[in-house]
Amino acid sequence: MKKYSIGIDLGGTKILIALINRETGEVLHHVKKKTRKDKGSENIIKKMTRGIEELLEQSCPNLNEISSIGIGSAGQIDRQNGIILGAPNLDCYDLDIKRILTDKFNIPVYAGNDVEIAAIGEQKFGAGKGCDDFVCVFVGTGIGSSIVKNGKIIYGSTGTAGEIGHIIVDLNGRQCGCGAHGCLEAYASRSAIEKSIEGALKKGRKSCILDYLEPGRPITSSMIQKSIEREDELVLQCVTEASEYLSGGIASIINFINPELIILGGGLIEAVDYFYQKTIKKARAKSLPVPASKIQFKKAMLGDFSGVIGAAFLEDRDL
Numbered sequence: 001m002k003k004y005s006i007g008i009d010l011g012g013t014k015i016l017i018a019l020i021n022r023e024t025g026e027v028l029h030h031v032k033k034k035t036r037k038d039k040g041s042e043n044i045i046k047k048m049t050r051g052i053e054e055l056l057e058q059s060c061p062n063l064n065e066i067s068s069i070g071i072g073s074a075g076q077i078d079r080q081n082g083i084i085l086g087a088p089n090l091d092c093y094d095l096d097i098k099r100i101l102t103d104k105f106n107i108p109v110y111a112g113n114d115v116e117i118a119a120i121g122e123q124k125f126g127a128g129k130g131c132d133d134f135v136c137v138f139v140g141t142g143i144g145s146s147i148v149k150n151g152k153i154i155y156g157s158t159g160t161a162g163e164i165g166h167i168i169v170d171l172n173g174r175q176c177g178c179g180a181h182g183c184l185e186a187y188a189s190r191s192a193i194e195k196s197i198e199g200a201l202k203k204g205r206k207s208c209i210l211d212y213l214e215p216g217r218p219i220t221s222s223m224i225q226k227s228i229e230r231e232d233e234l235v236l237q238c239v240t241e242a243s244e245y246l247s248g249g250i251a252s253i254i255n256f257i258n259p260e261l262i263i264l265g266g267g268l269i270e271a272v273d274y275f276y277q278k279t280i281k282k283a284r285a286k287s288l289p290v291p292a293s294k295i296q297f298k299k300a301m302l303g304d305f306s307g308v309i310g311a312a313f314l315e316d317r318d319l
Helices: 041-059 097-105 114-125 190-202 221-229 233-257 267-271 273-286 289-294 303-311
Strands: 004-010 014-021 027-034 066-073 076-078 083-087 092-095 109-113 134-139 143-149 261-265 296-299
Touching (some): 014 303, 027 303, 041 092, 066 097, 066 303, 076 109, 109 114, 114 134, 114 261, 134 267, 143 233, 190 221, 190 233, 221 233, 221 267, 221 273, 233 261, 233 289, 261 267, 267 273, 273 296
Parallel strands (some): 066 109
Antiparallel strands (some): 083 092, 134 143
């Protein structure tokens, strides 16, 4: 077995690219590129290609020791052919990422969903280790999930199982990035909280989050946490509302799939413990009594690196 793989986590705000030791799961070196402003297939390819080149230049492994490049992307993925079919948060559609990167680097390339790779990473080295029956839910720019049953990821008939962010929580509600109305992602993601706060500020509401904002700079999970530490009324209200929606979505998972464990991760969960604690308490209360009595909750243990670690092992999955 070759010693290394390159894992790539392609998300709505950043591309994280890392060299992974396949024997230990250790992140040996990593490069980060921002994607918030530079979206679209062409920009994504440029940033990803340059990031891989930088990684190779800085870590200098023998290319013959690199087993594969694994990519986890937000959105819908054709895993067999390595194509990003549609990632609205990245403005990226029908991107033949496998062909492009294979031609460029002459290394086998594998693709999967971003939360799928996080689930693989957590299963092998993190909060899901030793558990064969769990659901990963990651909350960041959007909301995604991955279902693990009997130790294997459930893909569904079209490979799109686990899209918790697009369950409908309000039939005539807000428009989501996917084009539909009333999706959970439009109410409980960091982006949704950001929009709620910005809308309230435009209406004249006061908030200490203004102390951290700069022109053109987005509201981050860190800013939200700092405002909560100062007991800011507006931010607490928006975060509490988001946790109500997310807990309802998670309660639906508990009732429908009846997993042993739910792992919660992503930037918002990691940075804002208030949001995490509120969500799991409400999710248990909203679930049916029998599954609620057994369900376990854990935070993802690998943090930012769960995705890149999992992506490095995409070549091992059984589709």
